[in-house]
Each structure stands twice: as structure tokens, then as C-alpha cells.
Amino acid sequence: MSAITLRNVVKRYGAVQVVHGVDLTIDEGEFVVLLGPSGCGKTTTLRMVAGLEDVSEGELSIGGRVVNNLAPKDRGVAMVFQNYALYPHMTVRQNMEFALRPMKLEKSVVDKRIADTAEILGLSPLMERRPAQLSGGQRQRVAMGRAMVRTPKVFLFDEPLSNLDAKLRTQVRWEIGKLHQRLGTTVLYVTHDQVEAMTLADKIVIMRDGYVEQVGTPEEVFAHPKTTFVATFIGSPAMNMIDGRIESGRMVAEGISFAIPARYHVSEGQAVTLGIRPSEIKIAASDDAGALDARVEVTEYLGNEALLDLRIGRHEMVAEVPAADRVEPGRTIRVRFNEAALHLFDAQTGKTLAL
Amino acid sequence: MDKPSTRQAILVYTLLAIILIVFMMPIYLIVSSSVKPSPIMFQKPPAFIFPVTWEHYVDLFTMRPFAKFIMNSLIVALGSTAFSVFMGSLGAYAISRIRHKRINDVAFWILSMRMFPPIAVVVPYYIIFKTVGLLDTPLALIIVYSTANIPLTVWLMKGFFDEVPTALEEAASVDGYGLVETFWRITLPLAAPGLAVSAVFCFIFSWNEFLFALMLTGSEAQTATVAVMSFWSSDAVQWGRIMAGSFIILIPGVIFVLTCQRWLVRGLTMGSVK
Amino acid sequence: MGYIQRRNRRIFLIFLFPVIVALFATTIYPMLYAGWLSFRNYDLAKPFIPRVFVGWANYAEVLSSGPFLHALITTFKLMAITLSVQLVLGVGIALLVTQKLRGMGLVRTLLLIPMMISPVIVGLVWLFLYFPELGYLNYFLSLIGLGPVSWITSTDWALLAIAIADIWQWTPFVMMGTAAALQSLSPEPYEAARIDGNSRWDVFSRVTLPQLKPVLVSLMFLRAIDAFKIYDIIFVLTKGGPADSTEVISLYIYRQSFTFWRMGVGAAASFVSLIIISVLITLFFKSLQRGQASKG
Numbered sequence: 001m002s003a004i005t006l007r008n009v010v011k012r013y014g015a016v017q018v019v020h021g022v023d024l025t026i027d028e029g030e031f032v033v034l035l036g037p038s039g040c041g042k043t044t045t046l047r048m049v050a051g052l053e054d055v056s057e058g059e060l061s062i063g064g065r066v067v068n069n070l071a072p073k074d075r076g077v078a079m080v081f082q083n084y085a086l087y088p089h090m091t092v093r094q095n096m097e098f099a100l101r102p103m104k105l106e107k108s109v110v111d112k113r114i115a116d117t118a119e120i121l122g123l124s125p126l127m128e129r130r131p132a133q134l135s136g137g138q139r140q141r142v143a144m145g146r147a148m149v150r151t152p153k154v155f156l157f158d159e160p161l162s163n164l165d166a167k168l169r170t171q172v173r174w175e176i177g178k179l180h181q182r183l184g185t186t187v188l189y190v191t192h193d194q195v196e197a198m199t200l201a202d203k204i205v206i207m208r209d210g211y212v213e214q215v216g217t218p219e220e221v222f223a224h225p226k227t228t229f230v231a232t233f234i235g236s237p238a239m240n241m242i243d244g245r246i247e248s249g250r251m252v253a254e255g256i257s258f259a260i261p262a263r264y265h266v267s268e269g270q271a272v273t274l275g276i277r278p279s280e281i282k283i284a285a286s287d288d289a290g291a292l293d294a295r296v297e298v299t300e301y302l303g304n305e306a307l308l309d310l311r312i313g314r315h316e317m318v319a320e321v322p323a324a325d326r327v328e329p330g331r332t333i334r335v336r337f338n339e340a341a342l343h344l345f346d347a348q349t350g351k352t353l354a355l
Numbered sequence: 356m357d358k359p360s361t362r363q364a365i366l367v368y369t370l371l372a373i374i375l376i377v378f379m380m381p382i383y384l385i386v387s388s389s390v391k392p393s394p395i396m397f398q399k400p401p402a403f404i405f406p407v408t409w410e411h412y413v414d415l416f417t418m419r420p421f422a423k424f425i426m427n428s429l430i431v432a433l434g435s436t437a438f439s440v441f442m443g444s445l446g447a448y449a450i451s452r453i454r455h456k457r458i459n460d461v462a463f464w465i466l467s468m469r470m471f472p473p474i475a476v477v478v479p480y481y482i483i484f485k486t487v488g489l490l491d492t493p494l495a496l497i498i499v500y501s502t503a504n505i506p507l508t509v510w511l512m513k514g515f516f517d518e519v520p521t522a523l524e525e526a527a528s529v530d531g532y533g534l535v536e537t538f539w540r541i542t543l544p545l546a547a548p549g550l551a552v553s554a555v556f557c558f559i560f561s562w563n564e565f566l567f568a569l570m571l572t573g574s575e576a577q578t579a580t581v582a583v584m585s586f587w588s589s590d591a592v593q594w595g596r597i598m599a600g601s602f603i604i605l606i607p608g609v610i611f612v613l614t615c616q617r618w619l620v621r622g623l624t625m626g627s628v629k
Numbered sequence: 630m631g632y633i634q635r636r637n638r639r640i641f642l643i644f645l646f647p648v649i650v651a652l653f654a655t656t657i658y659p660m661l662y663a664g665w666l667s668f669r670n671y672d673l674a675k676p677f678i679p680r681v682f683v684g685w686a687n688y689a690e691v692l693s694s695g696p697f698l699h700a701l702i703t704t705f706k707l708m709a710i711t712l713s714v715q716l717v718l719g720v721g722i723a724l725l726v727t728q729k730l731r732g733m734g735l736v737r738t739l740l741l742i743p744m745m746i747s748p749v750i751v752g753l754v755w756l757f758l759y760f761p762e763l764g765y766l767n768y769f770l771s772l773i774g775l776g777p778v779s780w781i782t783s784t785d786w787a788l789l790a791i792a793i794a795d796i797w798q799w800t801p802f803v804m805m806g807t808a809a810a811l812q813s814l815s816p817e818p819y820e821a822a823r824i825d826g827n828s829r830w831d832v833f834s835r836v837t838l839p840q841l842k843p844v845l846v847s848l849m850f851l852r853a854i855d856a857f858k859i860y861d862i863i864f865v866l867t868k869g870g871p872a873d874s875t876e877v878i879s880l881y882i883y884r885q886s887f888t889f890w891r892m893g894v895g896a897a898a899s900f901v902s903l904i905i906i907s908v909l910i911t912l913f914f915k916s917l918q919r920g921q922a923s924k925g
């Protein structure tokens with residue numbers, strides 16, 4: 001039995017539709033990340049699951065039960081909010097107690113649960129403090145603790161790391177992953193940060209403008225993006241995209257042409273978009289006949305790697321090369337695309353041409 | 356703006372000294388006249404040092420049941436405050452949370468109820484209260500004052516509720532709390548300063564009110580403001596008693612100004628200036 | 630029905646509906662009652678005359694009679710005097726008390742006191758000051774070679790006497806609102822103007838004043854609405870006299886209803902004043918909404 005199922009779920013505000021028929025199945029214990037730019041409908045989808053927004057159309061079930069019209073409290077979910085939503089007039093302990101009160105548990109059970117959770121999250125010394133007396137990272141952990149004590153069937157996270165600084169974010173991200181492994185609870189997690197998605201998710205749901213673009217494991221969405229949007233959204237630096245056309249079985253774009261790998265289905269004359277990740281553009285030997293001329297415009301040194309802003313024919317592209325191989329700006333070098341790693345998309349629909 | 360020079364500072368202080376003298380003079384007169392012996396009440400030049408007498412205060416409470424009138428004022432003010440803050444908070448919460456294109460109209464309609472001239476409705480009130488036997492009772496004034504105090508509370512509390520993040524209520528509703536419980540345990544405690552400010556404003560307004568109290572009460576439910584006015588009779592004006600009574604009446608307002616002036620702007624402009 | 634929709638419905642029913650009902654019962658009903666009365670011949674001084682429907686007769690009397698129009702003009706005259714003085718004085722004092730000098734907080738607190746005093750007490754203490762023969766105001770004026778003035782007993786001075794009492798009580802209101810607005814202004818335009826070398830007056834009239842305008846408009850509307858209702862101070866000081874020179878709308882209604890006991894005529898006058906104040910209130914709300922809209 002799946003933990004959460006969305007069947008053609010639609011959200012409408014008056015005449016404006018913001019989520020267009022989302023279908024999604026989340027299995028028991030899975031860590032699913034809703035990923036997309038702001039305004040893509042990911043938070044609205046999460047809030048519909050939580051019961052904080054009504055479902056306009058379609059069916060939403062949690063644990064096999066249709067919950068469209070159930071109050072949030074009857075859905076067996078717990079949520080960690082973006083700004084943590086800690087009750088400012090209560091101490092850390094009271095925040096957790098407050099979350100447990102409606103369950104009408106015995107005092108000893110309540111105390112034990114709170115103590116255990118505090119132990120796991122390292123909150124024990126902070127229990128009598130109020131949210132205002134805590135650091136950002138501590139507040140974040142209290143928010144998780146408040147959700148954890150209720151031992152819900154499903155955890156919902158709404159951009160939980162967006163208010164933390166970069167260093168803390170990495171650490172808390174790691175802690176969340178560890179917690180999930182330990183508790184094994186189903187998680188639905190919203191973020192716009194692809195690193196969070198790639199590192200945490202069993203399954204990533206990439207959304208854009210209220211539509212689901214692709215659902216897949218981190219490896220799948222990285223290696224086999226189904227649309228140009230996914231291709232450019234996942235991976236950093238972003239995938240290079242070139243518009244071109246199929247001519248006599250080759251992809252031709254002003255000044256360059258490539259053989260089409262067998263896994264793509266194309267027709268003669270078709271307008272296509274070619275994608276190549278910066279790491280798949282290699283510096284070639286100067287006598288390599290199959291290589292292309294590339295003028296280096298800018299070089300960005302990143303430590304282990306360097307990014308080269310290249311001008312190839314009329315196209316601007318970024319290549320990621322080992323830092324040792326970096327080139328002075330202004331020079332012209334020879335580069336070769338790893339043809340096995342080329343991506344081809346229909347230029348009109350943006351959909352992959354992979355078979 | 357930067358710090359004024361010494362010359363400018365002297366100018367500012369001089370002007371403010373004059374302004375303060377002018378604006379504080381009537382208040383000084385109330386205080387001093389309430390303890391000044393009647394024979395030198397209008398002595399010119401005014402005596403700044405004189406034998407303090409408490410006879411006006413003694414007269415105030417012995418010649419007339421002034422304690423009872425103060426009691427009436429207190430009952431009316433506290434009654435209307437309690438009712439208005441309760442009702443007003445409810446309305447304010449709804450207006451703060453309901454997202455509907457007409458909700459602003461409702462809010463303005465409520466506010467307009469406070470702005471109509473009391474004199475225009477005093478006759479109907481008089482007739483209605485007479486019919487139902489509420490004339491000259493504290494309840495009549497509690498009802499009437501609430502018509503002004505509820506709108507005030509609605510507008511004040513709306514501002515305070517707006518500042519309570521809805522995410523807190525959402526957290527509570529995910530945690531298992533219903534609408535009323537969330538309001539009671541999360542939203543209201545966080546808007547507590549607003550409750551205090553609203554209560555004080557309602558109290559002061561009711562305490563100071565005169566027109567309705569004059570029209571709708573007789574000897575039984577008379578309030579302090581009406582009682583003080585009644586010392587002004589055509590044959591002999593009892594200035595000492597008037598000033599003693601006035602001083603007692605202005606105490607709550609002065610305490611309010613001295614303790615929570617930072618909320619005054621918001622209260623008196625009904626939230627239109629923060 | 631979805632949970633959020635149910636919840637919104639419950640917020641309306643539990644939280645808003647009772648308030649609307651309460652206000653309807655306590656405010657709209659009496660107003661409607663006043664409307665009903667205004668079409669009757671309801672004369673308490675002549676209880677033997679039947680309280681019959683008289684159509685627009687009361688309105689005709691009110692609108693065509695000199696006293697009502699006189700009261701209306703007096704009300705607006707008083708409003709014009711008090712509002713303009715309070716505006717100038719209030720802004721001026723606000724500029725003084727927002728200087729970065731010691732003791733400004735205390736000065737401001739003291740100046741707020743008059744607003745919190747019951748209008749009756751304000752009336753009484755100014756009566757004490759104006760009192761014929763005895764009052765201190767003429768004595769103070771004589772010290773600087775002015776007066777004496779028959780403050781409340783002469784038709785020339787009575788309205789001004791009332792205006793002074795109102796100005797004393799409510800200038801602090803304009804001061805307080807302006808000072809709050811002044812302190813919330815961003816300092817950057819001032820710094821820019823200073824760097825550009827503008828004079829103080831230029832900075833005030835071109836930078837400060839335009840930014841203050843929305844607040845000043847709000848404050849003036851609130852004052853205007855209050856000034857239209859003014860009653861207590863006049864009741865204490867002059868009761869509308871001498872010779873009707875200070876009879877404003879409220880006093881006119883009061884006299885019709887409680888001196889001549891002509892409730893129908895009083896109600897008709899009340900209704901006319903309700904309509905006038907409604908216009909003021911609507912204009913105020915419009916300006917408020919514009920303010921909110923421009924704030925984004």
C-alpha cells in the first residue's frame with residue numbers, strides 16, 4: 001500500500017489554475033522531494049497534502065484513505081514549516097507538549113517521547129528556552145522535534161533549510177538524511193535547491209508552472225532528463241543547450257554538426273535542441289581532427305575544477321575542466337564533446353527524443 | 356536629521372517651554388483649584404503657594420453620593436470594556452483572516468459605526484430604553500458605549516492579529532487543534548498587547564463619556580462626568596468640588612498616557628497611523 | 630466541501646456574524662428608528678396630538694428653516710478654524726519634539742495628556758478660565774496688555790472660545806500622529822538633500838511634507854469627523870448661545886429634541902447630519918484605501 005497517492009490533483013484559485021493534474025505515488029518509507037523554481041506549485045501541492053489548502057479536483061489519499069475533505073489534524077501528518085512556526089510564547093518543551101496534547105497520551109508517555117526526541121536531536125539542554133533565545137539551526141531542530149514527537153505516518157517539509165546559512169544547511173541536510181534512515185518514515189519534502197534534492201531524495205518530482213516535468217531517482221533525472229527544463233534545472237553549472245536541425249541524419253547547428261546516437265529517434269528536417277553538460281566538453285589535442293575550435297572568453301577557477309566560457313562558432317558554452325588544464329582567456333583551443341553523453345530534445349515541445 | 360546646534364537647541368527648548376506652559380496650565384488649574392480654599396479661588400495674581408485644603412474632596416463625597424457615581428462609571432466602563440474587547444476580538448480575527456473581496460467593506464462598515472454622531476441616535480436610544488425599562492441603568496450605557504468600543508477594538512485588534520503569522524495557526528491545525536482552540540491557545544495569547552491596548556481605550560472612552568450618560572441616566576445610574584457637571588448650577592458654582600471631581604475623572608487617562616503612550620497613535624487613529 | 634472552505638465558513642459564523650448582529654441591533658436599529666421617527670409628528674410637549682405620519686414635513690422644516698442652516702454653517706466654521714490651527718500648530722510642535730535633544734520623550738508625553746481628558750472636564754476647566762469677571766484668562770491677557778474679552782458672553786468671541794478649547798485638546802493629536810510619521814521616514818532623502826545643498830525650508834516643503842501628506846490627510850479626516858460631532862465642550866461652555874452663535878448641528882438636534890421636545894424634527898435633523906457625515910466618512914475611507922493601495 002502506498003503512503004500517499006495523488007490522482008489528477010488540481011488546485012485552482014478562482015479562475016487561476018496553479019496546479020494542473022498532478023499524479024504521484026509515494027511508497028511507504030520513501031523520501032520524495034518536490035523540486036522546482038518558485039511559483040512552480042510545489043509548495044501548494046505540499047500544502048494540499050497537509051490539508052492547509054483544499055484540493056480543487058482529483059483525489060488525494062494518505063495510507064489508502066481518501067483525505068480530500070479531512071482536517072489537517074485527521075490526516076496523520078506532521079509538518080516542518082519554512083520559518084519553523086514555533087510558538088513564540090512557549091518553551092521548547094511546551095512546543096513539543098503542545099503538539100502531543102491532542103493525542104491525549106499518558107503523562108509518562110509524553111515525557112518519554114519528548115525526552116527521546118530531544119536526545120536524538122541534541123535539544124536536551126535547550127528544553128526550557130523560548131524560540132527567541134535559540135539560534136537558527138536550533139530552531140530548525142526544534143521544529144523537527146515537534147513534528148517527530150507525534151510519530152506521524154508522513155513527514156512534510158516545506159523548504160526547511162532555506163533560512164539557514166550555507167554551512168549550517170549542509171550539516172542539517174546531513175542530519176535530516178540520517179534521521180530518515182533511522183526512523184524510516186515517509187517524507188515529502190519541498191525545496192528549490194537541487195543539491196538538497198539530489199542528496200536526500202529516493203525520488204525527485206520536478207515541477208514547473210504547476211505541471212510535473214519528471215519523476216525519477218536522482219540518477220535518472222540527472223542522466224536522462226525528459227525535458228529541456230529538467231536538463232537545465234538539474235546539474236551545476238547548467239547543461240549547455242544548442243538549437244539545431246536534423247540534416248541527412250546528423251544534427252547541424254551553425255558551424256557544428258554531430259552524429260546522432262542510436263538511442264534517439266529523429267526525423268529529417270526536425271528542429272532539435274542539443275544538450276551537453278559542461279563536464280562532457282573535453283579539451284582535445286590540437287591535431288584532433290574531430291574536435292572543434294573554441295575561443296576561451298572567461299576562465300573561472302573553482303579549486304578542483306575550472307569553468308571555461310567558450311565561444312564555439314556562434315554558440316556560447318561552458319566547459320568544466322580539471323583546474324590544472326585551465327587556459328588563459330583569449331586563447332583558442334580545441335574541444336571535443338563526449339558524444340555518448342549528448343542529449344537531444346524536440347525544439348518545439350522540449351521533450352526528449354530518446355527512445 | 357542631525358543633531359541641532361546649541362543655538363538651535365536653545366530656540367527649540369524655549370519654544371517648547373512656552374508650549375508646555377500653555378498646554379499644562381489648564382491641568383495645573385484643575386489640580387491646584389481642587390485643593391485651594393474657596394475664598395482665594397480667583398485671587399489675582401494667582402497664589403502658587405497657599406494652604407492646601409481637602410474640603411472640596413470631603414464635600415464631593417459627603418454632600419453628594421459621588422462614590423456611588425464613580426462606582427457607576429466603573430461598572431459601566433468595565434462592563435462595556437469586557438463585552439467590547441470580547442466581541443471586537445472575534446470580529447477582528449475574522450476580518451484579519453478571511454480572504455474575500457468584500458471583507459474590506461465589512462471592516463469599513465464596522466468602523467463607520469463608531470464615527471456617527473451620538474446625538475443622532477440618542478433620541479431612539481432614549482425611547483427604546485424607556486420601552487424596555489433600561490433607562491437609568493448601567494446596562495443601557497454598557498450597550499451604547501459598546502457600539503463605539505466594538506468598532507475600535509475590531510480595528511485595533513485587526514492590526515495585532517495581522518502580525519501573528521498564519522503559519523503558527525497552520526502548525527497548530529496540523530498538530531491537531533481546531534479553529535477555536537487554535538485561536539484561544541495560539542493567536543490570542545500572541546495578540547495580548549493588543550487586548551490590553553484595546554481594553555484601556557474602551558475603558559477611557561466609556562469613563563470620559565458625557566452625552567449619553569446625561570441623556571440616558573437619572574439619579575440611579577448617573578456617572579461621574581454627569582455628576583461633576585451637576586455642580587455647575589446657575590445659583591452657585593461649586594468650583595472647588597467641580598475641580599476635585601474633574602481631577603478624579605482625569606486620573607485614568609493620565610495614567611494611560613504616562614504608561615503606554617507608544618500605543619496611543621495606533622488607538623486614536625484607529626490603526627490608520629502606526 | 631474542502632476543509633479550508635469549511636473553516637472559512639466557520640470563521641465567518643463563529644467570529645464575524647455575532648459582531649455584525651450586535652452592531653446591527655445596537656446601531657443600525659436605532660438609526661432606522663430615527664428614520665421612522667423623522668416621518669412622524671412626535672411632539673412630547675403636546676402629548677394630545679396624535680403621532681401621525683407627516684411625510685417629508687419634518688425634513689421640509691429642517692431644511693428650509695434658518696436655524697438648521699445656521700447650525701450647519703456654524704459647525705463648518707468651527708471645523709475650519711480648529712482644523713487649520715491644529716494642523717499648523719500640530720505639525721510645528723511635531724517638528725520641535727522630534728529634534729534629537731534630551732527630554733523630548735517627556736515633553737511629548739506631557740503634551741498627550743489633554744487628549745485623554747473627558748471633553749466635559751475640558752469644557753469645565755476652560756469655563757473656569759473664561760468665567761466672566763473672575764476667569765484667569767483675561768487676567769493673563771492683561772499682563773501682556775490685552776483684553777479684557779467677553780469670551781463666552783459675546784457673540785463675537787464665543788465660537789472662538791470654543792475653538793480654543795478644542796484646539797487645546799486636539800492639537801496634541803495632530804502632533805502625535807505627525808511625530809510618529811516623521812520618525813518613520815527614511816533618513817536617506819534628507820542625506821541626499823543635504824549633500825545636494827538644499828535649504829532647510831526646501832527640504833521640509835519638498836521632501837518632508839510630501840511624505841507626510843497621507844498621514845496628515847488621515848489625521849485631518851479623523852479630526853473633521855470628530856469636529857462634526859462636537860457637543861460636550863459647547864454644552865458646558867455656552868449651550869449654543871449667546872443668541873445661537875455657537876449652536877452647531879449637535880446642539881440644534883439636542884434643542885429640538887430635549888428643549889422643545891419635537892422628536893420628529895430632531896430625528897429629521899439627525900438623519901440629515903447622518904448623511905453629511907456619511908459623505909465625510911466615505912471620503913476618508915477612499916483616501917485610506919488609496920493609501921493602502923499605493924503602499925502596495
